[in-house]
Amino acid sequence: MLTDRQLLILRAIVDDYIKTAQPVGSRTLSKRDDVTFSSATIRNEMADLEEMGLIEKPHTSAGRIPSELGYRFYVDHLIRPESISPQEAKALKSLFAHSVNENDRLIRHTADLLSELTHYTTLVLGPKEEGQRLHHLELIPLAEGRVVIVLVTETGHVEHKTLQLAEALSREAASRLMERLNQTLRGTPLSNLRLRLLEEIRRFRSEHSEQTSLLSKALDIVLMDQQDERPLIYLGGKANMFDQPEFQDVAKLRPVLELIEQQEALFDFLSPNLDNQILITIGSENNVDALKDCSVIRAHYSVDGVSLGTLALIGPKRMDYNRGINSIIHLLQAFQTELRKNSLD
Amino acid sequence: MLTDRQLLILRAIVDDYIKTAQPVGSRTLSKRDDVTFSSATIRNEMADLEEMGLIEKPHTSAGRIPSELGYRFYVDHLIRPESISPQEAKALKSLFAHSVNENDRLIRHTADLLSELTHYTTLVLGPKEEGQRLHHLELIPLAEGRVVIVLVTETGHVEHKTLQLAEALSREAASRLMERLNQTLRGTPLSNLRLRLLEEIRRFRSEHSEQTSLLSKALDIVLMDQQDERPLIYLGGKANMFDQPEFQDVAKLRPVLELIEQQEALFDFLSPNLDNQILITIGSENNVDALKDCSVIRAHYSVDGVSLGTLALIGPKRMDYNRGINSIIHLLQAFQTELRKNSLD
DNA sequence: ATTAGCACTCGTTAAAAGTGAGTGCTAACA
DNA sequence: TGTTAGCACTCACTTTTAACGAGTGCTAAT
Known part of the structure; x- marks a missing residue:
């Protein structure tokens, strides 16, 4: 003791x-x-x-x-959980003065804010699909068998994919199919979506004896790599690394910046955070060689109890933990509030 | 002489x-x-x-x-315009073995390829909107006055925005409006789109006496900052900078990497290339202080005569111009071919 | 016009010497 | 017994000096 x-x-x-x-x-x-x-x-x-x-x-x-x-x-x-000063609190509130409609712009904005607030580099792991549920699906047939599929989740996340069919899909067929799909599939977790969707299309086909097998095949392919697709990772304040005296040496700086650029590696690193706490890992605790001289502060964000992704702050081991923790806690609050506004349930 | x-x-x-x-x-x-x-x-x-x-x-x-x-x-x-070796030519062809449907994934892929090919850092300025024409517009009403607008250009570029209206837009109203808009607006240059769209909605409103003023206002706002929005810049092979002996010093490296991260500055830098040639700027010719020790090889890409964006290679002044130029020329060809495949005219 | 020869320059590297911030230990002190 | 002053010692850092050698410019011979 x-x-x-x-x-x-x-x-x-x-x-x-x-x-x-x-x-x-x-x-x-x-x-x-x-x-x-x-x-x-x-x-x-x-x-x-x-x-x-x-x-x-x-x-x-x-x-x-x-x-x-x-x-x-x-x-x-x-660490004393120093509450932030009144003017900082005020500033924090005004940060999200105008709501940002699109979730990904909101995330980008948040990453930038957090790095500005702390002068460290920020990583934000975008919402993972698994837990999310389908809100709406739209098929937009274009010329020459090109079909855009738009997918909206209940968290308000919107994304589109383009399919290429061997022959054109009529607007009517698309519209009928879509109506049916939205009726039956709303609320389906994205993790199930692929199977449920194919199943539903098959059933639709037999009922209406319509030629949608091409669509079904193309959709399958797109959804297949949709499944493998990983959430984007947004970075903020990369240049802040340059300010740290410990990274004035390229040999020290390089592995960190290289890691940060690798979506894959970062994903593996940011993903497995189990509890809802703020998690701090120091140097070798990161279990990543490139980060052996870094510390990372991580926080989960979630909406309506659904854990979506991770907010993280990365700096030298000699980082200002106090400021980092406080900033991330407060920004997390504001961020989640904004996310909540964008969700559709 | x-x-x-x-x-x-x-x-x-x-x-x-x-x-x-x-x-x-x-x-x-x-x-x-x-x-x-x-x-x-x-x-x-x-x-x-x-x-x-x-x-x-x-x-x-x-x-x-x-x-x-x-x-x-x-x-x-x-410089002798060394043609690439047969095996390289073959490799180049196979690079785009599977077509990539989405233009932005294609661009990302191209940026990575070019940097792999040359071991330099690649910048790709995404397609600028101005010259592009509208192919299709889709309004997708969601719950609570949320509307997703999907915009497809003739080059096959797809993007979506989310609007927030004060009250819900019915699916029927949206559908009618959309049909009308697509009839009248297809082929409109995006630079005109905002005005034409508002005009068209106003006319539609008076004809059908429908309450679409809210929509009109929200659309205006979205299209307004759509206009200010700049094309994305895709980067490839950032880590390659670390390999250059001239950038082993953080003081030299920093300004370059910092510039590369700044979309704004890069945009200004990459945009004004007038002719269709390959353009090479060396050191101070870049007119950018951060690039005074760098050389840049730029090439325009275009589809069907419409200039869309820029492909660029950045390295030290001591860069392998021969290899760089050859790589960019050949990749440019392949890239444009792929882009062409994705366009809808 | 070309080249061999040579004195000279100057960055680089290595060794040597000096400096000073900081330590560990010991002995004196409260 | 805990605290402190004093002092010898360590070692990174800086500066100095010396030796090295790649490369140059000039000159004179070919």
Whole structure:
């Protein structure tokens, strides 16, 4: 167990290092107002903290920096949930002053806001399809067998795909089929949609003896890779990485930026967050080599209890956890409120 | 005017420097098979070339590197339009083996291909709306006054917007209006669309005395910022920048990557290319400070004579112009062919 | 006109020396 | 017994110096 003085020192070291990016020495600490004891005492305490694995020194004659364990302890026990200042709260509210109708523009906007707020890079994992339910389906036949299919989910997410059929689909046939599909399929979870849709088309065909097998085949193909398709990941404030002193070296910067550009890898990384809490992972806790010098703050967003995606903040291990956590919590609220407005149930 | 020998030497210097990124010395050159004269002779010629401003030395005791003027001369006069090898040609054809229905996926794919082909970063300016004509318009009323509007252009570009009306639009009203709009508006250039659409809705309203003013207002707003909206810019191979020795320094890398992330700035940069040629800009010719150490190869793409957007390749001034130009020319062909397939006229 | 030879330049690398922030330990002190 | 002053020691960082060598420009011989 740590004494109060050790807690004070540890917190001071982490705070200072977060601010300056320089190893913190005993003399520096002793000059602080809230430190009443001498540098020698601090050195003794530091030795103890180091023995416990909470801090470490880059080399013999340097000050101390927090270890990963130290950051972990800091995050778990030493952060004060500083409420944001009134003017910030106000600013936050006005951020979403005009509602944004389209969910994906809203997400993009949110990613930018969060990165502006924190000066870190933001990742937003777009709504995953699985949990969502169909609200409306529209088939738009164009010339030459081209058909646009528009799919609207209950969360208000709209997307379109283009099919290419071997022969044209008449507007009437499309319209009849569509009406039928919307009647029977509204509310179907997207994860089931492909099977249900094919089934329904087959039934429709037999009932009306209409030639829709081409459509059925084309739809199948499109929905097939629809299924494999992963939610988009929106990035905000990529350039913020350049400001971090730890990433002034291209060798350090490169893997992080490269990872961030890879939708696939990021998806795997952002997806599996189980509980609804704010999740913080520090350095090696990320289990991704490229992020071994980074910390990530993640938060789930959901609407009406349906978990949709993830809001994440990425920065150096020496990131301002306090500010990051607070910003993400508050923005999460506002974001979810906006999303709620766009949903159709 | 340059002598043949000077041309040989200049080409050799540029070729060598492009390959190695190291200043080229007279001794190195004299060892080449195609160089029959001594290093001293080369030094004399180099002195002349330097006086003409075609090459320069980083410092007194270094070899020569091409100046911007030198690159310009090289690009204008010394590049041999090496046709690509048969296996490359074959590979290029198979790249688009499966047609991609959606234009924006096609564009994304193309950007990736081009960067893979060249190992440089690729920028693709998506189709600009102005020149395009309306093919089809669809209004999809959803619950609670939400209406999705789907817009298909003759080039096969599909996009959707969401409107929020104060009161619901009936499916019947939407259907009637839509039929009318499609009859009268097909072929309208998107640049006119907003005005024509409003006009048409007004006329429709007076004829049918239907309450569509809300719709009209909402549509106006959406189309208004549709007009301001700029084509997306697709990027490929951003990570390739990291491989260039000239960008190993964060200070050099940062402005380039930052610029690339800024849609606005890039748009201004990529847009004004007047003729249908391949355009190469070197260093300061880019008129953009962030690109003062970069060269850009740009090519227009168009379908049926309608210029749609720009395909661009960005790399260090020391980029492999030969390969870059050839790749972009050949990919441009294939890309346009695919685009053509997707168009609906 | 071409080339061999040579003194000279200057960036690069390596080694050497000096600097200073910070530490650990010890002994004195409250 | 906990705290502090003092001091020797460590080691990254900076500066200095020296050696190195690729490359140049000039000159004189071919």
